[in-house]
Every structure is written in C-alpha cells, then in structure tokens.
Amino acid sequence: MKRYDGTDDSLWAATVSRRYAGTALAESLSCDVAIVGAGFTGMRAALDLVEAGARVAVVDAGGVGWGASGRNGGQVNPMLPVFEPNDLLKAVGATYFERLAEVSLGSADAAFDLIRKYQIDCDARQKGWLRVDHCPKARARSRRGAALWAEYGADFRYLDGDDLKRLSGSPLYESGILVPKGGAVQPLSLVCGLAYAAEARGARIFERTAVSKLERGPGGWTLHCGPHRIAAAQVILATNGYSGALRPDIARTMVSVTPIQMGTDTLPDGVLDSILPEGQTIADTRRVIMYSRREPQQRFVYGGASLMGFGGKPVGFETLRRDAERTFPQLKGAAWRWRWGGRIALTEDRLPRFMEPEPGLLSGLGYNGRGVAMSLAMGKSLAERALGKPAEDLPFPVVPTDPHAFKRLQEFGAGIAVIAMRAADAMERRAGR
Numbered sequence: 295m296k297r298y299d300g301t302d303d304s305l306w307a308a309t310v311s312r313r314y315a316g317t318a319l320a321e322s323l324s325c326d327v328a329i330v331g332a333g334f335t336g337m338r339a340a341l342d343l344v345e346a347g348a349r350v351a352v353v354d355a356g357g358v359g360w361g362a363s364g365r366n367g368g369q370v371n372p373m374l375p376v377f378e379p380n381d382l383l384k385a386v387g388a389t390y391f392e393r394l395a396e397v398s399l400g401s402a403d404a405a406f407d408l409i410r411k412y413q414i415d416c417d418a419r420q421k422g423w424l425r426v427d428h429c430p431k432a433r434a435r436s437r438r439g440a441a442l443w444a445e446y447g448a449d450f451r452y453l454d455g456d457d458l459k460r461l462s463g464s465p466l467y468e469s470g471i472l473v474p475k476g477g478a479v480q481p482l483s484l485v486c487g488l489a490y491a492a493e494a495r496g497a498r499i500f501e502r503t504a505v506s507k508l509e510r511g512p513g514g515w516t517l518h519c520g521p522h523r524i525a526a527a528q529v530i531l532a533t534n535g536y537s538g539a540l541r542p543d544i545a546r547t548m549v550s551v552t553p554i555q556m557g558t559d560t561l562p563d564g565v566l567d568s569i570l571p572e573g574q575t576i577a578d579t580r581r582v583i584m585y586s587r588r589e590p591q592q593r594f595v596y597g598g599a600s601l602m603g604f605g606g607k608p609v610g611f612e613t614l615r616r617d618a619e620r621t622f623p624q625l626k627g628a629a630w631r632w633r634w635g636g637r638i639a640l641t642e643d644r645l646p647r648f649m650e651p652e653p654g655l656l657s658g659l660g661y662n663g664r665g666v667a668m669s670l671a672m673g674k675s676l677a678e679r680a681l682g683k684p685a686e687d688l689p690f691p692v693v694p695t696d697p698h699a700f701k702r703l704q705e706f707g708a709g710i711a712v713i714a715m716r717a718a719d720a721m722e723r724r725a726g727r
C-alpha cells in the first residue's frame with residue numbers, strides 16, 4: 295500500500311533553515327555501525343557514534359527527516375505519556391523508574407543543550423509547555439500528578455481560572471499544568487542540523503536508500519539495499535512508526551498511527567494576540583490529543599489525530615479545522631495553507647522500547663507521540679550500547695520483541711480506536727467527568 299508522503303505539504307518544508315540534500319547509496323561499503331532511519335533517533339545515535347570515533351553509515355528510504363522527525367509538532371516536552379509516578383514505577387520497577395524519571399524530566403534541557411552545542415539553527419525556544427485538562431477527571435489527575443512529580447524534582451505548575459485562560463487564550467479549558475522546561479523547535483531544521491553535524495564528523499548518510507533485508511553472518515551484519523550491500527559489525531534500527539517487514543518482531547511491538555497538522559499562512563494583525571501570548575506550546579489531555587503552537591510571522595499550527603491511521607492519505611483535516619475553531623474561536627475563517635501528517639509508534643504500556651533481539655542488532659522506538667525530546671535520549675543510549683556500555687547500565691530497560699497482546703491490534707484497529715477514543719473524549723467533556 296502506498297504510504298502518505300506529506301512532508302512537502304508542510305510548513306516545516308517551506309521554512310526549513312537548511313534542508314539536508316544527500317545522495318543514494320551507489321556502491322557497497324563497510325562500517326562499524328549501520329543505522330536504518332534518518333530521524334532524530336538515528337541521527338542522534340550517528341552523531342554520538344562518530345564523536346566516539348566509530349565508522350557510521352545511515353540510510354533512509356526517504357531521506358533525512360522524511361519520517362515523523364521532519365513532520366511533527368516540534369513540541370519539546372519533558373514528560374512521558376505515563377503521567378503518575380506510581381504508574382511508571384509499576385511498569386518498570388524501582389531501578390528503571392529512577393533512571394527513566396531522570397532522563398525524561400531532563401530530556402528537554404538535554405535537547406536544547408544539544409542544539410546549542412552543535413549550533414543548530416532550528417528556531418529553538420524554551421518558553422514552556424501548557425498541558426490543559428479536557429474534563430474534571432483529567433483536572434484531578436493533573437493536580438495530583440504535578441504534586442507527586444514535585445517529589446522527584448519536576449517543575450509542573452498546576453494552574454486554573456484566569457491564569458490558565460490568559461496563558462492559553464482558549465475559552466475551552468479550565469485548568470492544566472505549566473511545564474516551564476518545555477519548548478519548541480522547527481523539527482525539520484533540527485533533524486537536518488543533526489545530519490549536517492554528524493556528516494561533518496564523518497558519518498556517511500544515504501537518502502532514497504531502502505533496506506530490504508538484514509542478514510546476520512559470522513562477521514556481523516549485511517544490509518541489502520537494492521544492488522548494493524552494507525557490511526556492519528552492528529546495526530541500529532531507528533524506524534519507529536515506519537518499522538515494517540525488515541524485522542516483523544520489532545514492528546509488532548508497536549502500532550503505527552498517523553497524527554496530522556495544519557498551518558496557517560501569515561494571519562491578519564491582532565488575530566493571534568490573545569492566543570498563547572507568552573509563547574508556550576499547548577496540548578490537551580484528550581485521548582485524541584490536540585496540540586498547537588504559534589509560529590514566527592503570525593502563523594499558527596494546529597494538530598490532532600487522523601481519523602484513520604492506516605497507509606494512504608490521512609483524512610480528517612475538516613474535523614481538525616472545526617476543532618481548531620472551537621479551541622481558539624479567534625481562528626474562525628483562518629486560511630489553513632499547509633496540511634500534513636506522519637506516522638508514530640504507540641506501545642501497549644505507553645513507554646519507549648529499547649530492544650536487542652540478537653547480538654549486534656539494536657532498536658529503539660515507541661515514544662507515543664512524545665518523541666522529540668525522548669528520541670534524542672534514546673539515540674544517545676543506542677550509541678552508548680553500541681560502544682559497549684553494559685545493557686544493565688542503560689536508562690531504558692532492554693525489553694523483548696514480539697509481545698503477544700499487542701500484535702493483533704493492527705493499523706486498521708488503530709484507526710477504529712481513534713474513532714472510539716474521540717467519542718470517549720466527547721462524552722467525558724459533555725458529562726463533566
């Protein structure tokens with residue numbers, strides 16, 4: 295089935311600071327680590343590996359940022375989708391709870407530090423993130439979660455009433471939390487910037503190069519890329535929501551869904567004055583999440599879930615437009631010039647997965663829509679493991695591939711689930727639950 299390539303319909307493609315332009319693999323070669331997938335996960339791993347002196351080749355079937363990394367909402371959010379500390383503790387146990395809490399709470403600072411270190415021009419701004427509650431039950435969870443996470447050093451500030459309404463500019467939300475360490479980037483500029491930084495330090499990057507087969511032999515791994523081969527001691531699969539037939543056992547650990555976004559062109563003076571006036575990004579607590587942000591030149595970006603999350607062009611932009619006008623009535627009649635989407639990976643426990651199914655084969659995926667900051671943290675850990683760090687010292691538990699419960703929920707099921715989740719969100723809001 296043809297997969298939707300919406301990258302070129304995006305505001306990010308129109309405003310990217312310096313798009314990476316590379317060539318396809320034109321000969322066979324060998325390296326220490328071959329990375330499949332040139333998104334945040336793969337490019338961060340590549341950068342750390344070349345900094346450590348490894349010979350690295352990165353290949354992507356599309357190109358740098360072709361996947362979710364070049365198409366996302368660009369919200370840099372230091373929070374796992376598992377909101378209460380106890381839920382995380384139950385899922386991963388005490389040791390990994392401490393490590394994952396530290397990595398996730400520090401992930402936005404780490405992302406902005408990385409951007410500064412490599413001087414990446416990606417419109418980075420750390421002005422905070424608002425996570426607003428769609429119903430009273432969500433409000434109670436936010437208030438409780440903010441207090442509980444404070445014990446672990448998190449700065450999540452519960453807000454309600456006029457304070458919240460003024461910061462969000464939406465009449466729809468009564469409460470939420472402000473996460474001052476959150477922020478925003480131009481995601482395509484960031485992933486291209488990482489690629490240029492990795493390439494300048496010796497990484498070889500090949501666009502329009504799909505890997506059709508992975509083979510393990512006595513000397514390491516062989517990647518089949520059309521007529522050419524890459525021989526590598528180790529392989530990192532950084533294919534997230536685009537994982538597929540290459541390693542079905544890895545692909546089955548997640549369900550791929552397709553969030554979508556729209557962007558306006560420059561809006562008339564005054565339209566955006568009351569929306570997110572202090573420059574925070576915003577997302578809500580619905581299952582079918584809303585996320586949006588202001589852009590330079592009086593532009594606005596609004597995102598949500600696609601109605602159907604399977605291959606082919608996503609639908610649902612008209613529903614999204616109505617949702618945008620309900621959330622921000624100031625946007626009534628705005629012309630939405632850009633419309634695009636991409637694929638993300640959801641996992642059953644909503645936690646990222648670090649996998650090592652065979653010696654020398656590593657994979658990290660499953661950020662559940664919070665992948666800008668966390669995929670960079672995952673890329674760092676994948677590089678550390680490839681460089682020899684013991685698995686038990688990583689912040690992510692190394693988990694098996696091919697869980698049984700999740701593999702039956704295929705993409706069609708995920709599309710149906712979006713409809714069911716949207717109905718549940720609406721019921722909760724109407725019932726004031």
Ligand SMILES: Cc1cc2nc3c(=O)[nH]c(=O)nc-3n(C[C@H](O)[C@H](O)[C@H](O)COP(=O)(O)OP(=O)(O)OC[C@H]3O[C@@H](n4cnc5c(N)ncnc54)[C@H](O)[C@@H]3O)c2cc1C
Nearest residue numbers: 331333334335355361362363366367369505636664665666
């Ligand atoms: C519309 C949208 C909005 C989002 N908004 C946010 C947000 O605001 N904040 C946030 O934190 N997260 C957000 N996310 C999630 C975030 O973008 C992802 O979690 C993150 O980019 C994943 O990065 P990655 O490098 O792991 O995967 P990707 O960037 O998806 O890269 C995977 C790459 O693998 C390549 N590939 C797959 N198979 C092969 C093969 N066989 N051979 C060669 N190449 C292959 C693909 O071409 C693709 O480029 C959003 C995602 C989307 C789609």
